[in-house]
Amino acid sequence: MTTLERLWLCEAIRLREEHAGPLEDGEANRRAVAAGGALGQRIQARAGFLAARDGQLEALQHWRQGARLALLALLVLALLSGAGLGFAALGDGQRPVNVFWALGSLLGLHLLTLLGWALGLAFAGDSGGALGRLWLWLSGKLARDAQVAQLAPALLLVLQRQRLGRWALGSLVHGLWLVALLGALLILLALLATRRYGFVWETTILGDELFVALTQGLGALPALLGFAVPAPETIRASGAAALAEPGARQAWSSWLLGVLLVYGLLPRLLLGAFCAVRWYAGRARLGLDLGLPGYQLLRERLLPSSERLGVLDPAPAPLAGGPAARLATDSDGALLVAVELDERRAWPPKLPAGVADAGVLDSREQRQHLLEQLSRFPPARLAIACDPRRSPDRGTLALLGELARSAASTRVWLLAPPPGEALDSERLGDWHAALEQLQLVHADSAPLRWLETGHD
Incomplete structure (x- = not known):
């Protein structure tokens, strides 16, 4: 361009x-x-x-x-x-x-x-x-x-x-x-x-x-x-x-x-x-008029004060468990993250060596924090765990797309329901259709071997 x-x-x-x-x-x-x-x-x-x-x-x-x-x-x-x-x-x-x-x-x-x-x-x-x-x-x-x-x-x-x-x-x-x-x-x-x-x-x-x-x-x-x-x-x-x-x-x-x-x-x-x-x-002399109000409003969002004035305090620690720190030193890292899981579900599963846990994203602040980390340290493989008992609403799908664009390769893990609960086939079909529209690969079983080795 x-x-x-x-x-x-x-x-x-x-x-x-x-x-x-x-x-x-x-x-x-x-x-x-x-x-x-x-x-x-x-x-x-x-x-x-x-x-x-x-x-x-x-x-x-x-x-x-x-x-x-x-x-x-x-x-x-x-x-x-x-x-x-x-x-x-x-x-x-x-x-x-x-x-x-x-x-x-x-x-x-x-x-x-x-x-x-x-x-x-x-x-x-x-x-x-x-x-x-x-x-x-x-x-x-x-x-x-x-x-x-x-x-x-x-x-x-x-x-x-x-x-x-x-x-x-x-x-x-x-x-x-x-x-x-x-x-x-x-x-x-x-x-x-x-x-x-x-x-x-x-x-x-x-x-x-x-x-x-x-x-x-x-x-x-x-x-x-x-x-x-x-x-x-x-x-x-x-x-x-x-x-x-x-x-x-x-x-x-x-x-x-x-x-x-x-x-x-x-x-x-x-x-x-x-x-x-x-x-x-x-x-050759073309440029933006940065004095326009529309561009002035973007200054703080795109050029934060910490960058313009210098870093005054040390940066806060990354996500608990240190996935960002791991990714900073290992560009081939793998990451598992869950989106809006039921509190009664045991999480996380036992992870192989080399796979980091980013926790469960429940709030807007948690999502923002993780996305900022991934923009600086994109993982090679990212697995996103979702509960298919919930409807695939527009906000969740937008988050999945944004997370997927932050990694080299992504899979969506559709978790099995707890014992004794049945999964609505129509809702599961909605998930499959939505993920296909986003061009995201989905898995019905834990993609832990793929996270560890890069293949099944």
């Missing part, structure tokens, strides 16, 4: 919590603290876990797929629109081509949108133009995921921090116009190569010299690249009727192509390259 995507998910999670309230993030915070690093890195680690858990990471992938499809659709539309401009400018060859009407057809909308982009950049700050907004809208529609609605605003907020939105959308807009004008240029070349066109200019109130000056002025820059400019006599003669001389036709054709290239394609190419350079240079 790129830095931009991590920051993007952080903003999406922050916006979600601002609108819907704080998320259940106990496990995410523990994992972020265990990963270490500065506050910004821990916020990114927390957001990555929450996004993967709640489906926003998958929604981001869907948005990216939608963005690619939207870009492809816009590129095809731009190419077809450019081809249409080329056909509209020259026509079918049955009538002479009015050179300045053709030039207006090819460059008029391009110059107006270019002026609009420049004004938006100067006064609005972040100008993506209508094409940029269309692309964002299409990306969300093609993603077909309800959660992408939170992603587009989050992306814009991330980019606006370094004023990168203007350069990202600017690259897109200029790239699409470049494709459109390139399509028009290719159609012009194809039509001029396969049909015979005559060129004229027409006016009622303007004089010949104005068109001479305008034609030569527009052709000055293309002439530096080798494009022909009609002679003054040719320009004047073209005001009465289309000239039949091949030289005049070729001069007007070359002038039209040169003007389209210099005043159409080259500005879009240069501006697109400029926006792309600013975009890639600015991405």
